[in-house]
Amino acid sequence: MKTAEIAQRYLDYFKKNDHTIVPSASLVSDDPSILFTIAGMVPFIPYLTGVVPAPFLRAADVQKCIRTNDIEEVGKTARHGTFFQMLGNWSFGDYFKEDAIRMAWGLLTTSEADGGLGFSPDDLWVTVFESDDEAAELWQKVAGLPAERIQRLGAEDNYWHTGQPGPAGPCSEIYFDRGPAYGQDGGPAVDDNRFLEIWNLVFMQDLIANVRSKVDFDIVGELPNKNIDTGMGLERVAFIKQNVENMYEIDQVRPVLDKAVELSGRAYGENAEDDVRFRVIADHVRSAMMLLSDGVTPSNEGRGYILRRLMRRTIRSMRLLGVDGPTFLELFTASRDAMKDSYPILLTDWARIERYALGEEETFLRTLVAGSAILDEAIDVAKKAGTTTLAGPEAFLLHDTYGFPIDLTLEIAEEAGVSVDRAAFDELMLAQRTRAKADAKSRKRQIADLTVYSEFRSLGETTFTGYTDLETSSRVLGILVDGLPVTVARAGEIAEVILAETALYAESGGQVADKGTIVGDGFELDVIDVQKPVPGLISHTVEVLTGEVTIDAPATTVVDAANRRAAQQAHSATHLVHAALRDTLGKTATQSGSLNRAGYMRFDFAWNQALSAETKTEIEEITNNAVQDNLEVTTRIMSLDDAKAAGAMALFGEKYGSTVRMVDIGGPWSRELCAGTHVSSSAEIGLVSVIGEASVGASNRRIEALVGQDAFRELAAERALVHELTASLKTPRDQLAARIAELSANLKSAEKKIAAFESRALADRVPNLVNSATTRDGWTIVAENLGTVGSADDVRALVTQVRERLSSQQAVVALAGVAGDRPVIVVATTQTARDAGAQAGALVKIASGVLGGGGGGKPDMAQGGGTDVHAIAAALEAVTRAVGAA
Structure with a gap:
C-alpha cells in the first residue's frame, strides 16, 4: 500500500465520520516559541487551549512536520526522521475517549477491501496511563482487546502536556508487534523496538499548573470542554504496510537512497556505516526539499540554519561515500518525483526549489575547499609547535563560523597524524546548545502568556475597518499592563488595548503598523504598535497621554492619514x-x-x-x-x-x-x-x-x-550635489564623470609615489635598526620604538627586513609604533630563536598586555596592540626580559 494511499484512506475514513478535512499547515510554525511545526497538534494549539474558538467540532488532517532534536539518530534506527507526516483526528468538545478508541480501532482493523488499513487485531497492543481505568476498560469493551495486551505506564510515556500551565491529559498509544525477529516478547513496556508505536490518542481532560517537569506538575481541575488530539505516524504505518525494514525504504523515500547508491557506486546493505549514510541522505534531501517548498531558505540562523545543516550533512555523507562533486540535481529530482503526488506544489514551484538547492550546494562545496585550507594551516602550525593535538577552539571555529563539519575535521586531522581535542570541542558545543535552549525556553515562556487573549478572542474576531475608514468608533474589550489583564490604565502607563473594531492596520505581510491615536471621553492614547498576537485578534500597544482608559469605555481609533x-x-x-x-x-x-x-x-x-x-x-x-x-x-x-x-x-x-x-x-x-x-x-x-x-x-x-x-x-x-560638484570642479555636468575619473587616477598615482617614498624611507631605517641590536646570553635582540607610523603594515615590513638581516643569528625583533593614535607592536623570530624556545605569538601577548590590549599570531611572527601609547617602552622592555628568560 503506497504512502499516499494510506493518507487518503485515513482522510476518507474520518470524513465519513463527520470530520472536516483540514489541509496541512506550513512547516513554518505560527508559534514564535518553536521554529517549525514539530507535531501534528501544533497548528491546533490555539483551539486546544481555548485561545481561539475552534471553527469546527471535529477535524482530520495530514500534517507535515519537521523535528531535528534527534538528528544524530537519523539513519541509525527504523523510525527517526527529520521530516515526517502525522495523521490526526481532532475533537473540540465533541466526542471523547470511547469514540476516539472506536474510530481508531475501526480504521486499523477494517479490511483493505472495505477501506481500512487491514491490521490484524492480534498484532496490536495498547498502553494507557497508569491510573486511567476508564481507557483500559474501553479498550476491552470497544476493541475486545484482552487485558494482557493493555499495559499501564507512567506519566513519562502516557501523559501529555505542553510543558506549560494549561490543558493536559492522559494518552493511550497503539503499538504494532513486528514479531520475534525484532526483539523479545512482553509488549511495549518490555521492548519498543519490536513493538512499534503507530498511533497516540490524547484525552485532553485536565487543567494543570506549577509544571516542574514532564512528570512533576499539579492537576488543578478539569477542562470545561474535553478535547481529543491524536497522531498516527504515516511513515511508520507505511513501512509496516510495505513490509520493509524502516521508514527510509518506503516508496516516498527509497528513490533518493537508490539514487545515492547509483551516484556513489556502493551497495546498500553491505556496510553498516555506508547504510547509515545512505539513509541520512534519503531523509535529509526530502526534509530540505519540503522546507524549501514552504519558503524556508538557507541562512546562518533560525530555520535557515536548520535547512543549511540538513543540506550540508547530505553533502558530507555523499563525500564519505566517495562522491566529492555536486549531486543535488539528481538527489532532489528523485525526491520530487517520489513526493509530487502528495504535494503537487513541488512541481509548480520546482524552479525556485532547485535554484536554492543547487546554489547552497555550490556554496558549501566552496566552503569545504576554503575550510580544508584553514584546517591544513592549523595542522601545520600544530606540528611545527611540536604538538599532535589540534585545539578544541580551532575545531569549533571551523564548525561554527565556516560550517565545516566536525567529523570532516576529525577525518582530515587523523590522516595528517594529528588528533583533535574533542573534549574541549564538545564543551564549547554544549555551551552553545545551552545558550540556544535558554533562548528557546525564554521564547516559550513568552508564548505561554497568549492564554491571556483567550477571553477577548472568544468574543469574536476584531473587525478591521481601515480599508475604507481612517476613523472608527468602538469600545474597549480589554486592557493589559505588563501582560496581565487590568480594568484601567492611567496617564504615563504603557498598555495593550483591545477593541471590538479598529481602523489601525496591524503589522503583517511586510507592511508596518499604522501610526495614530485612540481617543475617548477624558482620555487620549498614543498608538506605539499594532499587532495580531493570536489569529483574528488585533491588539494596540499604547501610551496613555492623558486621563485614564477603562473596560467598556467608548473609544475611537484615528489613523495618521499622512503616514x-x-x-x-x-x-x-x-x-x-x-x-x-x-x-x-x-x-x-x-x-x-x-x-x-x-x-x-x-x-x-x-x-x-x-x-x-x-x-x-x-x-x-x-x-x-x-x-x-x-x-x-x-x-x-x-x-x-x-x-x-x-x-x-x-x-x-x-x-x-x-x-x-x-x-x-x-x-x-x-x-x-x-x-x-x-x-x-x-x-x-x-x-x-x-x-x-x-x-x-x-x-x-x-x-x-x-x-x-x-x-x-x-x-x-543628488541634483544639488551634482550642482555643487560642477561648480567646485568648474566642469560641465556632462563631463563631470570623466573629470572625477581623471582626478581619481591622478590621486592614485600620487599615492603610489608617496608609498614608494615611504617604502624607501622605511628601508633606510633598516641598517640603523640592525645596528641597534643588543646581545645577551647568545640572544640577539632588536627592541625599538619607531614613533609615529602610517600603519601596522609598515611595522611588519620593517620587522621582516630586519629579521632577514639577522637570519643566521638566534634573534628576536620587536618593533612598536603609534598608528592612528593607538600603539601597535610586531614581534618576529628567526628559525634558530624558535628552536631555542622563542615564540613570537607568546611574546606579543606579553607586550600587548602591557599596552592594555591583546594580540597573537604564529611562532615566527605575531602582531598586537592596545590603548596606552605611553606604555610602548615598558612593552618592549617586557619582551626583552622574556627573551632573556627563555
Whole structure:
C-alpha cells in the first residue's frame, strides 16, 4: 500500500465520520516559541487551549512536520526522521475517549477491501496511563482487546502536556508487534523496538499548573470542554504496510537512497556505516526539499540554519561515500518525483526549489575547499609547535563560523597524524546548545502568556475597518499592563488595548503598523504598535497621554492619514517592483520577503547573482512606467482556490485561510494575495527610486527603493550635489564623470609615489635598526620604538627586513609604533630563536598586555596592540626580559 494511499484512506475514513478535512499547515510554525511545526497538534494549539474558538467540532488532517532534536539518530534506527507526516483526528468538545478508541480501532482493523488499513487485531497492543481505568476498560469493551495486551505506564510515556500551565491529559498509544525477529516478547513496556508505536490518542481532560517537569506538575481541575488530539505516524504505518525494514525504504523515500547508491557506486546493505549514510541522505534531501517548498531558505540562523545543516550533512555523507562533486540535481529530482503526488506544489514551484538547492550546494562545496585550507594551516602550525593535538577552539571555529563539519575535521586531522581535542570541542558545543535552549525556553515562556487573549478572542474576531475608514468608533474589550489583564490604565502607563473594531492596520505581510491615536471621553492614547498576537485578534500597544482608559469605555481609533498614505504608496510600489522583476528576470524571481513603511520599500527575491546596472535601470523604468500609466488597483475577496486559479502570487511562508484578498494592479500584470493597504491607482505612488541592490544569502537578493516624496527628496539632494560638484570642479555636468575619473587616477598615482617614498624611507631605517641590536646570553635582540607610523603594515615590513638581516643569528625583533593614535607592536623570530624556545605569538601577548590590549599570531611572527601609547617602552622592555628568560 503506497504512502499516499494510506493518507487518503485515513482522510476518507474520518470524513465519513463527520470530520472536516483540514489541509496541512506550513512547516513554518505560527508559534514564535518553536521554529517549525514539530507535531501534528501544533497548528491546533490555539483551539486546544481555548485561545481561539475552534471553527469546527471535529477535524482530520495530514500534517507535515519537521523535528531535528534527534538528528544524530537519523539513519541509525527504523523510525527517526527529520521530516515526517502525522495523521490526526481532532475533537473540540465533541466526542471523547470511547469514540476516539472506536474510530481508531475501526480504521486499523477494517479490511483493505472495505477501506481500512487491514491490521490484524492480534498484532496490536495498547498502553494507557497508569491510573486511567476508564481507557483500559474501553479498550476491552470497544476493541475486545484482552487485558494482557493493555499495559499501564507512567506519566513519562502516557501523559501529555505542553510543558506549560494549561490543558493536559492522559494518552493511550497503539503499538504494532513486528514479531520475534525484532526483539523479545512482553509488549511495549518490555521492548519498543519490536513493538512499534503507530498511533497516540490524547484525552485532553485536565487543567494543570506549577509544571516542574514532564512528570512533576499539579492537576488543578478539569477542562470545561474535553478535547481529543491524536497522531498516527504515516511513515511508520507505511513501512509496516510495505513490509520493509524502516521508514527510509518506503516508496516516498527509497528513490533518493537508490539514487545515492547509483551516484556513489556502493551497495546498500553491505556496510553498516555506508547504510547509515545512505539513509541520512534519503531523509535529509526530502526534509530540505519540503522546507524549501514552504519558503524556508538557507541562512546562518533560525530555520535557515536548520535547512543549511540538513543540506550540508547530505553533502558530507555523499563525500564519505566517495562522491566529492555536486549531486543535488539528481538527489532532489528523485525526491520530487517520489513526493509530487502528495504535494503537487513541488512541481509548480520546482524552479525556485532547485535554484536554492543547487546554489547552497555550490556554496558549501566552496566552503569545504576554503575550510580544508584553514584546517591544513592549523595542522601545520600544530606540528611545527611540536604538538599532535589540534585545539578544541580551532575545531569549533571551523564548525561554527565556516560550517565545516566536525567529523570532516576529525577525518582530515587523523590522516595528517594529528588528533583533535574533542573534549574541549564538545564543551564549547554544549555551551552553545545551552545558550540556544535558554533562548528557546525564554521564547516559550513568552508564548505561554497568549492564554491571556483567550477571553477577548472568544468574543469574536476584531473587525478591521481601515480599508475604507481612517476613523472608527468602538469600545474597549480589554486592557493589559505588563501582560496581565487590568480594568484601567492611567496617564504615563504603557498598555495593550483591545477593541471590538479598529481602523489601525496591524503589522503583517511586510507592511508596518499604522501610526495614530485612540481617543475617548477624558482620555487620549498614543498608538506605539499594532499587532495580531493570536489569529483574528488585533491588539494596540499604547501610551496613555492623558486621563485614564477603562473596560467598556467608548473609544475611537484615528489613523495618521499622512503616514498611512505614504505606507500605501510603498506597499503598492513593492507589488510593481515584484512584477517588474518577473518581467525582467523571469518567473523564478519570486518574493521571499518584504518591508514597507512610509516612503521606503525593501523587497527580497530568489536570485543567486548580482543585477547589472542595466538590469536595475530597466526594473526601475518598468516600475515608473506602471506608475505613469495610472493603472487601476482593485481588491477582491474570494476563495484561496479561486485566487490561485486566477494566477495570484502568494508569499512563501505566509499563512492563508480558505478566504483571501487578491490585489490587482493593472489586471493580471500584478496579481498577488495581500491583506495590506494600497493606493487606488498606481499614479498615486508618485515616484519609485531604486537606491540599492545586494545579496542577503547564497540565493537571495534584496532591492531597496524610496517612494513618493522620499524618492523626490533623494533625487533633489543628488541634483544639488551634482550642482555643487560642477561648480567646485568648474566642469560641465556632462563631463563631470570623466573629470572625477581623471582626478581619481591622478590621486592614485600620487599615492603610489608617496608609498614608494615611504617604502624607501622605511628601508633606510633598516641598517640603523640592525645596528641597534643588543646581545645577551647568545640572544640577539632588536627592541625599538619607531614613533609615529602610517600603519601596522609598515611595522611588519620593517620587522621582516630586519629579521632577514639577522637570519643566521638566534634573534628576536620587536618593533612598536603609534598608528592612528593607538600603539601597535610586531614581534618576529628567526628559525634558530624558535628552536631555542622563542615564540613570537607568546611574546606579543606579553607586550600587548602591557599596552592594555591583546594580540597573537604564529611562532615566527605575531602582531598586537592596545590603548596606552605611553606604555610602548615598558612593552618592549617586557619582551626583552622574556627573551632573556627563555
